[in-house]
Amino acid sequence: MTTENIWRRTLAIATIAVAAVALSGCSILDQVTNQISDAVDPGAxxxxxxxxxxxxxxxxxxxxxxxxxxxxxxxxxxxxxxxxxxxxxxxxxxxxxxxxxxxxxxxxxxxxxxxxxxxxxxxxxxxxxxxxxxxxxxxxxxxxxxxxxxxxxxxxxxxxxxxxxx
Incomplete structure (x- = not known):
């Protein structure tokens, strides 16, 4: 995966995360945050x-x-x-x-x-x-x-x- 693809994927996930929090409330914030962290560095x-x-x-x-x-x-x-x-x-x-x-x-x-x-x-x-x-x-x-x-x-x-x- 290229660096550009990683950033594009990270931006897409971050956008989805913001929308999800806005629509669903804060109860999923930890789960979304973990998904974003995994997308940025899945091997961490x-x-x-x-x-x-x-x-x-x-x-x-x-x-x-x-x-x-x-x-x-x-x-x-x-x-x-x-x-x-x-x-x-x-x-x-x-x-x-x-x-x-x-x-x-x-x-x-x-x-x-x-x-x-x-x-x-x-x-x-x-x-x-x-x-x-x-x-x-x-x-x-x-x-x-x-x-x-x-x-x-x-x-x-x-x-x-x-x-x-x-």
């Missing part, structure tokens, strides 16, 4: 089930909220949006609710941040987010919280942030 990353992520995995196309079941991972030497740096687990029992899970995720990810980055969170240029169990995944035995580090300015990262000390 390997689609991976969210439940198979492990510490040290790096992802591209990081989701901005909402329930996800898969993500694209790349070698951390490649430009990426986030890196999984820690995992913790919720206690067994009834679903504790999103607020309790978010409280534990915040505490656990904050506690592990400095150890991984090599700088206190409050002094770092990086931020963190997490993947956490939903009520649906909880009923299937999901108790894992995965902590992800990313650049809040939106810049991609090349290389692992382990020991970055910034």
């Amino acid at each position: 990353g390997t689609t991976q089930d969210i439940f198979s992520l492990v510490i040290g995995d790096c992802e591209v196309g990081n989701q901005d909220g909402g329930e996800v079941s898969s993500t694209k991972t790349v070698d951390c030497a490649e430009p990426h949006d986030a890196e999984v740096y820690a995992a913790s687990y919720m206690a067994e029992g009834d679903f504790p609710g999103d607020s309790a899970i978010e409280d534990q995720a915040t505490a656990d990810c904050y506690a592990e941040f400095g150890t991984f980055i090599g700088a206190d969170y409050d002094d770092s240029v990086y931020d963190f987010s997490w993947y956490y169990p939903t009520e649906g995944s909880w009923s299937e035995g999901d108790r894992e919280i995965l902590c992800l580090v990313y650049d809040p300015s939106g810049n991609q990262i090349s290389g692992s942030l382990a020991g970055a000390a910034e």
Whole structure:
């Protein structure tokens, strides 16, 4: 495929995406955004089930909220949006609710941040987010919280942030 064909295809998909969002609402925005990303660089990353992520995995196309079941991972030497740096687990029992899970995720990810980055969170240029169990995944035995580090300015990262000390 020539560069001109790639740009033409990307422009066509972007036009369709804008029309689709305007006509259908924002609920499909993530899906359309992912389709545009795939069209621009279809080889960027390997689609991976969210439940198979492990510490040290790096992802591209990081989701901005909402329930996800898969993500694209790349070698951390490649430009990426986030890196999984820690995992913790919720206690067994009834679903504790999103607020309790978010409280534990915040505490656990904050506690592990400095150890991984090599700088206190409050002094770092990086931020963190997490993947956490939903009520649906909880009923299937999901108790894992995965902590992800990313650049809040939106810049991609090349290389692992382990020991970055910034």
